[in-house]
Amino acid sequence: MKINIAIDGYSSCGKSTLAKLLSQKLEYSYIDTGSMYRSVTLYLVNQGLIKDGKVTLEQVVNSLDEIDITFKYNPSKHQSDTYLNGKNVEDEIRSPEISSLVSGISKIKEVRKKLILLQQKIAEDKGIVMDGRDIGTAVLPNAEVKFFVTADLEIRTQRRYEELKEKGYDYSFDKVKQNLLERDHHDTSREENPLKQAKDAILLDNTELTIEELVDKSYQYVQTKINK
Secondary structure (H helix, E strand, O other), X not given: OOOEEEEEEOOOOOHHHHHHHHHHHHOOEEEEHHHHHHHHHHXXXXXOOOEOXXXXXXXXXXXXXXXXXXXXXEOOOOEEEXXXXXXXXXXXXXXXXXXXXXXXXXXXXXXXXXXXXXXXXXXXXXXXXXXXXOHHHHHOOOOOEEEEEEOOHHHXXXXXXXXXXXXXXXXXXXXXXXXXXXXXXXXXXXXXXXXXXXXXXXXXXXXXOOHHHHHHHHHHHXXXXXXX
């Protein structure tokens, strides 16, 4: 029996890493919904539609039909890469510029409506591990297993800081921390499907757990659900 697994949580708390490794362990498909919102943001940036961090609703709505987002498996990474209108944008959408803008774009009702419908269609055949910020509450409210991942802000900042440093970005620890605080505020206070723990979601605090411990803990819980 295959089920759907929803994983929500704050930025840089380890939810995407958990989702990728858990999907591999279960031999399920992994869907990174955050990359979809990042792709929309990248498209708007490339079209010159975001100026001083702002974009008009009319411009966004008019652009949505021009945006096609797909996933293709990358055997060298053992995971799927994100494609925007046929181009691999996996690296571009992870840039600090896109990170600083994506929360604002993801608040837009029309953007969320388009992407949620696409995400729900992807999950129809089950066997999906999907992570984001409203998966358990809005996208897959009937998912058989839901996790909500959190971690201490200082730990999250350090992880993100090291990740950016490895990619060659020169950002201070304080700037990374401020970016996370801003994203947390946007994600939890937006009017359209804000980040919150679903009532039936299992809380996973990743502050002191190794990734192996986190994956093992979640895997054991999933197995109990599958074997019921």
